[in-house]
Amino acid sequence: MSQKGQNPVNQQLPNSFRAGPDEEGRFGLFGGRFVAETLMPLILDLQEHWNAARKDPEFKAELDGLNRHYIGRPSPLYYAERLTEELGGAKIYFKRDELNHTGSHKINNCVGQILLARKMGKTRIIAETGAGQHGVATATVCARFGLPCVVYMGATDVERQAPNVFRMKLLGAEVIPVTAGHGTLKDAMNEALRDWVTNVDSTYYLIGTAAGPHPYPELVREFQSVIGKETREQMMAAEGRLPDMLVAAVGGGSNAIGLFHPFLDDKDVSIVGVEAGGKGLEGEEHCASLTAGAPGVLHGNRTYLLQNSDGQIKEGHSISAGLDYPGIGPEHSWLKDTRRVEYVPIMDQEALAAFQMLTRTEGIIPALEPAHALAEVIKRAPKMDRDQIIVMNLCGRGDKDVHTVAKHLGMEI
Amino acid sequence: MTTRIEARFARLKEEGRPALVTFVMAGDPDHETALKIVEALPAAGADVIELGMPFSDPMADGPSIQKAGLRALKAGASMQRTLSLVKDFRKGDGDTPIILMGYFNPIYIYGVEAFVKDALEAGVDGLIVVDLPPEMDDELCLPALDAGLNFIRLATPTTDDKRLPAVLKNTSGFVYYVSITGITGSAAPDAGKVAAAVSRIKRHTDLPVCVGFGVRTAEQAAEIGGNADGVVVGSALVSAIEASSEKGGGDAALKAVTDIVASLAEGVRSARLAKP
Ligand SMILES: Cc1ncc(COP(=O)(O)O)c(C=O)c1O
Numbered sequence: 001m002s003q004k005g006q007n008p009v010n011q012q013l014p015n016s017f018r019a020g021p022d023e024e025g026r027f028g029l030f031g032g033r034f035v036a037e038t039l040m041p042l043i044l045d046l047q048e049h050w051n052a053a054r055k056d057p058e059f060k061a062e063l064d065g066l067n068r069h070y071i072g073r074p075s076p077l078y079y080a081e082r083l084t085e086e087l088g089g090a091k092i093y094f095k096r097d098e099l100n101h102t103g104s105h106k107i108n109n110c111v112g113q114i115l116l117a118r119k120m121g122k123t124r125i126i127a128e129t130g131a132g133q134h135g136v137a138t139a140t141v142c143a144r145f146g147l148p149c150v151v152y153m154g155a156t157d158v159e160r161q162a163p164n165v166f167r168m169k170l171l172g173a174e175v176i177p178v179t180a181g182h183g184t185l186k187d188a189m190n191e192a193l194r195d196w197v198t199n200v201d202s203t204y205y206l207i208g209t210a211a212g213p214h215p216y217p218e219l220v221r222e223f224q225s226v227i228g229k230e231t232r233e234q235m236m237a238a239e240g241r242l243p244d245m246l247v248a249a250v251g252g253g254s255n256a257i258g259l260f261h262p263f264l265d266d267k268d269v270s271i272v273g274v275e276a277g278g279k280g281l282e283g284e285e286h287c288a289s290l291t292a293g294a295p296g297v298l299h300g301n302r303t304y305l306l307q308n309s310d311g312q313i314k315e316g317h318s319i320s321a322g323l324d325y326p327g328i329g330p331e332h333s334w335l336k337d338t339r340r341v342e343y344v345p346i347m348d349q350e351a352l353a354a355f356q357m358l359t360r361t362e363g364i365i366p367a368l369e370p371a372h373a374l375a376e377v378i379k380r381a382p383k384m385d386r387d388q389i390i391v392m393n394l395c396g397r398g399d400k401d402v403h404t405v406a407k408h409l410g411m412e413i
Numbered sequence: 414m415t416t417r418i419e420a421r422f423a424r425l426k427e428e429g430r431p432a433l434v435t436f437v438m439a440g441d442p443d444h445e446t447a448l449k450i451v452e453a454l455p456a457a458g459a460d461v462i463e464l465g466m467p468f469s470d471p472m473a474d475g476p477s478i479q480k481a482g483l484r485a486l487k488a489g490a491s492m493q494r495t496l497s498l499v500k501d502f503r504k505g506d507g508d509t510p511i512i513l514m515g516y517f518n519p520i521y522i523y524g525v526e527a528f529v530k531d532a533l534e535a536g537v538d539g540l541i542v543v544d545l546p547p548e549m550d551d552e553l554c555l556p557a558l559d560a561g562l563n564f565i566r567l568a569t570p571t572t573d574d575k576r577l578p579a580v581l582k583n584t585s586g587f588v589y590y591v592s593i594t595g596i597t598g599s600a601a602p603d604a605g606k607v608a609a610a611v612s613r614i615k616r617h618t619d620l621p622v623c624v625g626f627g628v629r630t631a632e633q634a635a636e637i638g639g640n641a642d643g644v645v646v647g648s649a650l651v652s653a654i655e656a657s658s659e660k661g662g663g664d665a666a667l668k669a670v671t672d673i674v675a676s677l678a679e680g681v682r683s684a685r686l687a688k689p
Binding site: 032037039197199200298300305313 | 467468469470471472473474475479486491492516517518519520521522523543544545546548549566567568569570571572573576580591594595596599
């Protein structure tokens, strides 16, 4: 393998890919706690509660109960027979987290974090949202536990994800449109952080992806790892062996790390993360932080970011609001540099094509986010043998996206 | 070696009054006007200058300073131009301390080593970096201190007695007490609570303690300054620049800022410095 352009530090491979983060919240160079002093005591408090909760059998029992009876877990591992035939290569399985209550994987994390917030005695929940899936999931658990909920959402996203805005309002949440910047996820996250810093005493910030200051990347990963753990068991039951390849879409990276993490030390399982290539990496209109970004510090962690040579963060673009974030969870940055996971971009048009293909061959309308993962599966499966197996995280359903897709297909609804 | 910051606070202590610390954004509304504003600050009554390093995503700032950063970036601001602004200022002023304030990413991308070196060469005296708590001291604080820059840390209402020693450990120059839990430019602080917090911090350190966030008027400056070693005013100045640039910018902005600074300076001069 060529050494060219490789940082020598990154050549030292760890004994396990599942050991991170360290005490300071670092995954190699990435992660950390880059936050204002006002938030620091709170983050240390969160860490203490998290450390206690993860060892507490009662917490686990409560979480398991909600996973089973409220979310509807385990989600099925489904063999997509017609799609497999159509592509004529590897066997394709979907981990069907789109069947979860509220329609995506986001609820896995929300259920875990709201239990933590309750343990910490917090009385008000805030969140940021892009596609609105995390906002809906947060509003849902807030309704379930009777806590007031404020969701920050970029004004652009409020417009393109209108059905989710209405759902959040029905669930009793206050949705605050953010007009700063381009009015997308990054700006919503800034605004949520500003709210948090102002209301530290009462408020719990329920981050929606495996990013932000330590311990968020770790605890979100742990709550989402239920996806990968179930997949392992279900795969063993269905095929008696592990899959050859895992594929998932990465926005901030929570559904992907949830599927990947339990498999990171299984060397024979190759792992692919799919970023939003938008309108192409040559221009500015994409969200491929890992493929086209550089390490920097934003929103509490060091990670790959889309930025200019002066360290100013760029606005990304993706057809899918949930992937429209110029950063990425720090663990993915580390998995990229250690080369354990391969990250590739998929363009808007490819995702749209995949969206339609799945709808017609399997009768499943996917969200535009996993449609990106599917576009990569469509490229890879035909090149693989028929006895090989791909598992793709079908992490969200497409109801929220039908307006966007209709617009792109030139249809009125 | 005494730094400019230490020398300035020593002198003010002799004068028996708190410092007026003024914040403006480098490159706002444009590079030339910003330089003129910074050059005019000492004569208008500023004792210490905080110069904002524009950043696209200022998570701890309210709308005024957010907009100031975006105006500056739109007008072509960059870290290099910020440093050259300091260099130009230093040609005419060798005494007034200049502190660069902002977020870590632009520094990280510039390169920490190069930044520390170029900042010193330009005549920068200290740094305030909002998203670098003591837990992250290896990143910039320690290299900056080693090179001879002051590293001014923020203490906040959430920094309790247990945590305060860690916050103060590698702090130098002065301590910046953030008077509220919140973002810049928000509600006015409660002067009584601030006074209590300042004396709490002073039990842990001999460094001067300056108070910022939410101070806008000469009266507030006098009141807060009665119990602190300095008062920081930022959003009020930056809002004045915004208002005047709508009226044609340039000299209007300069006049708007120096008028407010002059009035604030009267405020701090009427405050009695609390005897330590
Ligand atoms: C269905 C779906 N998939 C993926 C994402 C991207 O987030 P993450 O990368 O954290 O899974 C979102 C975000 O809104 C989403 O709604």
